[in-house]
Amino acid sequence: MTVFLVLGVVGLVLLGISLLLGDLFDGILDALPSDVFSSAVIGGFVSAFGFGAALSEGLGAPLGLSIGVGVVVGVGFAWFAGWLTRLVRGSGSDATVTTGDTVGRDAKVVTGIPVGGFGVVRVQVGGHSLQLNARADQPVEVGTEVYVTAVLSPTAVAVTPVHPELA
Numbered sequence: 001m002t003v004f005l006v007l008g009v010v011g012l013v014l015l016g017i018s019l020l021l022g023d024l025f026d027g028i029l030d031a032l033p034s035d036v037f038s039s040a041v042i043g044g045f046v047s048a049f050g051f052g053a054a055l056s057e058g059l060g061a062p063l064g065l066s067i068g069v070g071v072v073v074g075v076g077f078a079w080f081a082g083w084l085t086r087l088v089r090g091s092g093s094d095a096t097v098t099t100g101d102t103v104g105r106d107a108k109v110v111t112g113i114p115v116g117g118f119g120v121v122r123v124q125v126g127g128h129s130l131q132l133n134a135r136a137d138q139p140v141e142v143g144t145e146v147y148v149t150a151v152l153s154p155t156a157v158a159v160t161p162v163h164p165e166l167a
Helices: 002-021 038-056 065-092
Strands: 106-111 120-124 128-134 145-153 156-161
Touching: 002 038, 002 065, 038 065, 106 128, 106 156, 120 145, 120 156, 128 145
Parallel strands: 128 156
Antiparallel strands: 106 120, 106 145, 120 128, 145 156
16 A cells, blocks of 8 residues: 555656646657646546555455556546646637627726717726727717627727617
């Protein structure tokens, strides 16, 4: 059981180092597809294998069964570590938020919109707050909720009130 516990601790140390410093095998295993052999996946497998086998052996299972349990648990945790690594790496976006991304979104008037003129609206897009010039078919007061209907230019949009005034 001691060997399995040592493997579990070594795997946790490898996993911790890879979380702090990044992939330790960067460049070494690039010939292999995907992130199958990243340090996070290997650390997850080794630690789960060690602790799973130690737990199984501690519960009285024979050595062969303990190793089998360790492999199954290790593969499960390795898959999870790989999935989590891909999720974290793929979560960022290099795409720049554009005015076109605001069409169809709700906004709030920051500076009143006069008839035939421009005001300013604030719209949220993907966690970004954009302030854009806005034009409307009718005068719109500060604080009014509006809906972005079209892009007029890279810095201006057309809006309409969410709840139009009843005449």
